[in-house]
Amino acid sequence: MDDRRRRFEAQALPHLDAAYNLARWLSRSPADADDIVQDAMLRAFRAFDGFRGHDAKPWLLAIVRNCWLSAGTASRRRGLTSLEESMADEGPGPEEAVIQAGHQRRLDTMIARLPADFREVLILREMEDMSYREIAEITGSPIGTVMSRLARARTLLREFVKEGA
Amino acid sequence: MSCEELRNTQSYLDGELTGAEAAEAERHLQSCAECQAFAASAADLSDGLRQASRHTAPAHLRAAILARLDKEPSRFSPRSFWMGAAGGAGVSALAAGFALLALLPPSIATLTRSVADAHARALTGGKTIMVASSNHHTVKPWLAAHAGLSPPVSDFAADGFTLTGGRVDEVAGRPAAVMVYRHGNHELDLFAWPDRGADLPGAGMAHGFRTSFWKAGDLDFAAVSDVDQAAFQKFVGLARAQRE
Numbered sequence: 001m002d003d004r005r006r007r008f009e010a011q012a013l014p015h016l017d018a019a020y021n022l023a024r025w026l027s028r029s030p031a032d033a034d035d036i037v038q039d040a041m042l043r044a045f046r047a048f049d050g051f052r053g054h055d056a057k058p059w060l061l062a063i064v065r066n067c068w069l070s071a072g073t074a075s076r077r078r079g080l081t082s083l084e085e086s087m088a089d090e091g092p093g094p095e096e097a098v099i100q101a102g103h104q105r106r107l108d109t110m111i112a113r114l115p116a117d118f119r120e121v122l123i124l125r126e127m128e129d130m131s132y133r134e135i136a137e138i139t140g141s142p143i144g145t146v147m148s149r150l151a152r153a154r155t156l157l158r159e160f161v162k163e164g165a
Numbered sequence: 166m167s168c169e170e171l172r173n174t175q176s177y178l179d180g181e182l183t184g185a186e187a188a189e190a191e192r193h194l195q196s197c198a199e200c201q202a203f204a205a206s207a208a209d210l211s212d213g214l215r216q217a218s219r220h221t222a223p224a225h226l227r228a229a230i231l232a233r234l235d236k237e238p239s240r241f242s243p244r245s246f247w248m249g250a251a252g253g254a255g256v257s258a259l260a261a262g263f264a265l266l267a268l269l270p271p272s273i274a275t276l277t278r279s280v281a282d283a284h285a286r287a288l289t290g291g292k293t294i295m296v297a298s299s300n301h302h303t304v305k306p307w308l309a310a311h312a313g314l315s316p317p318v319s320d321f322a323a324d325g326f327t328l329t330g331g332r333v334d335e336v337a338g339r340p341a342a343v344m345v346y347r348h349g350n351h352e353l354d355l356f357a358w359p360d361r362g363a364d365l366p367g368a369g370m371a372h373g374f375r376t377s378f379w380k381a382g383d384l385d386f387a388a389v390s391d392v393d394q395a396a397f398q399k400f401v402g403l404a405r406a407q408r409e
Contacts, residue, residue: 005234005237008234016222016226016227016230017219017220017221017222019222020220020221020222020223020226021219021220021221024218024220025220030223033220034223034226034229037222037226037230038226038229038230038233041230041233041234042230042233042234042237045234045237046237103216104216104217104218107213107214107216107217108217108218111214111217122214125179126211126214127214127217127219129373131180131181132176132179132181147172147175147176148172150175150179151171151172151175154207154210157210158206158210161210161213
């Protein structure tokens with residue numbers, strides 16, 4: 001294994017779950033997320049010589065987001081409601097698990113209902129623990145925009161929770 | 166939303182403010198009912214979001230990626246060999262630097278890492294508690310006997326932070342008393358050790374744990390946990406406000 005591959009596995013590959021989580025939430029489809037992440041990891045590997053940071057996570061997530069944007073046109077053409085697809089892969093379980101899964105599914109549906117601009121800042125902040133600056137870099141928006149989208153996303157989600165209760 | 170500081174309060178709760186800005190936001194939060202309500206609902210929302218799915222990459226995806234990386238042409242160059250060698254030298258110089266640091270009073274960076282390490286060590290070893298009790302009358306004398314320290318010990322169960330016990334641990338090579346609290350599924354450690362006049366770090370993060378430091382009386386304190394920012398701030402507020 002050459003040195004670049006070793007560095008890539010040490011610095012970028014540990015963020016594979018984060019990459020997949022973001023791709024899942026952006027695309028709302030397991031199949032699309034698979035394609036986006038494969039594409040993103042390959043692009044990241046090819047560009048890795050140019051990576052000069054100490055934390056590869058925001059760098060990798062920015063690539064994932066770009067891959068999602070370029071894949072977007074293709075999946076829109078397919079015209080499928082990927083949300084339904086992603087909800088179909090959960091089978092029945094014991095009663096408690098069903099209640100738990102039901103609660104989780106409702107919450108997931110509410111997050112999925114958020115417009116993409118709001119959804120991505122919320123996922124990056126609340127699940128991936130990215131700072132405002134990192135979110136700004138990943139999404140290519142000013143920090144002020146990140147802050148207002150985050151506030152709006154939280155307000156919207158709170159409204160969804162209230163309605164959906 | 167009418168308070169003009171709400172956006173700033175959000176930044177504070179998200180851990181974006183440090184130093185004087187953070188202190189200013191904290192002061193405002195203490196006095197503004199609207200921002201307090203906002204902080205509480207932000208904490209609820211964060212807790213709620215923990216139950217949403219954080220998807221993990223399926224095994225087949227990981228395997229597919231590794232297989233595709235295998236097919237990428239390897240670009241071995243003599244330069245990368247020398248860079249690797251230089252990296253090795255850098256690492257040993259760094260290790261020597263750390264050895265030197267151990268002789269000095271703990272630096273600010275060392276302290277943040279040291280309490281986060283101690284917390285992580287206790288969590289992974291399953292040994293967070295040496296004396297299990299929610300009664301401060303039990304925990305306090307135990308700590309006095311075993312750590313030689315008598316920090317204030319309070320139960321904040323009414324505010325959502327239940328005292329579950331205490332232990333003796335080590336921070337930057339010196340013994341520390343630890344009060345252990347539970348908040349939902351999360352554990353919070355409150356460290357106390359004799360103040361040796363060292364500067365303390367500001368609020369920070371290490372290994373994914375939030376940390377906060379302060380001095381009170383002749384003791385230094387540190388709170389460490391992986392709870393969300395709003396809950397962490399609340400806990401720090403309670404811990405700082407307690408009196409003997």
